Amino acid sequence: MDDTGAGDPDLPRGIALAWGIAADPQRGPKREMSVESIVDAAVELADAEGLGAVSMAAVAARLGYTPMSLYRYVTAKDDLILLMQEEATGLPPEHVREVQGWRGQLEALYRAMVQMYVEHSWMLDIQINGSPTTPNSAAWMDAGLAALADTPLSQPERLSIMLFITGQARWCGSILASYARIARDEHMADDEISRREDALFRRLITAEAYPALRAAIDDGVFLSTSDPFTFGLERGLDGIQAYLPRAAAGRHDQPRPWGADDGAEIAGDKRFREARKAVREAEKSLRDARKLERIAARDARERVRRARTGA
Template sequence: MSGPGELDLPRGIALAWGIAADPQRGPKREMSVERIVEAAVEIADSEGLAAVSMAAVASRLGYTPMSLYRYVSAKDDLVLLMQEEATGLPPASILEPDTWRGRLELLYREFVTNYLRHPWVLDVPINGSPTTPNSAAWMDVGLSALGATPLSYDERLSVVLLITGHAYWTGRVIAGYTRVQRETGQETGDIARREDALYRELVTADAYPQLRAAIDAGVFLDESDPFAFAVARSLDGIAAYIGSLEQGAAHEEGQMWPAAPDAELAADKKLREAQRGVRDAERALRDARRHERQTAREAAERLRRTRSDL
């Protein structure tokens, strides 16, 4: 194990924590890691993450790409620093509510707001736990929100990951729809009505009975927030668990299910094989019905042409 100060940090992480050595050569004063990152974030905000390159950033700053490499030696490091800049520090207001639930609800909303402010962050690959100062600050405030609960630290971290996971998925979906609105000029209601019409045309009760029932119930035209509902019900579950701990129940073990004996594993394998056979049969049935519909359309079209020729 490395002792204090002996850990060989990747340069991007060292730059984020402010412990990387500054370059000895290159443009002075006019150039800095901070300016490079700010320029890269500006490009990503306006054109997306794919538009960010060393050449593009250098061009925006009026330098050559080689001059940037003296400060940020790899694009992966630049993207990490961009993500750190866009993440920022969590607002102190997150810990203002009196209850852990109110704090986590605010944490969720702040995460979503940040994703919508910088949607390109959602395109950054996840390569492990974030190890930068701002990311650590968000994790710390999430754990602090649960500080007065009887949850263990493992459980608190799990709850924080649950909330940030909800926020990530919410941000991804909303950002995607926002992009479609911007590119097509459609309003949210227009998109919802088009999707509803497509589902009604393509999804049949025979092939997808529950989905068709949901469509007929107007689920794709419902204006309520499905993400907020999911977060609320997740917090209901956490509240119930905290309540059980306060009543003296033991903490749950990390492994949710005990290991199954060999006989159960064999039975489970047979069940999976049977389920795979059912899925294959259902797929074949859907293909046959699709062929049937196509044949019917072609027959109707031939009949229409025949009638128009008479």
């Protein structure tokens, strides 16, 4: 019995197809065709040319059919993209559940997610519309929650940790995919890309306008071979490890509502609102002033260059 009061929602056709519970088309071409073959062709096309190359007409041409033939199986492009995402996501690797300890399992899931984005970078171009509700996506979430099953963490805390893992993996995959695209399109090695970025930042970032960032640049941060994403992941897992005794003692942290801040209780106070407004205006003025400073510095460098060259 449904105790949420929501009842059973109608399933969109794309989700029903993903779960294998959508009705098959009654009529169609006699030649071999299936939802699976359509999705496979679309994934191959996206892997080769990107998500923007995927259309019902392009997939149909790849299979040797007319676009109308495809619509008998997949009635909308959005459904096709959902099924492509499900196919590319696949199931979490079997070895993950064999890794010892919750931390090792989460790290293995993270690495597998990053690899998934590297292999199918077009998935990063798909708009996120709520929580994923397809079988393979559910399997990844289940694997992460299973890794935390023997911890004293509450269910909301376990879900929060999985959101941290998936978010870190998606962000890492996005950067790696971007660098891979630059390397492919501009025929550059990783170290060449790093040197170019370092030179660009050294030219644009001044100690006067951005003192902290300039100090990092001077320290060679853009030439470092360390992995910032793994560092962030490990420090996050360190924090979870340190939190476990609190959870075991029943002292669970209660997440604040979305958008809450320390000033929520006094947000209605007139003087407080005026002070916050003044801060925002001051911050805007500072940003504008720094912009003018950058322009003036650029013009000054150009004048110096011209004076030196006699141009």
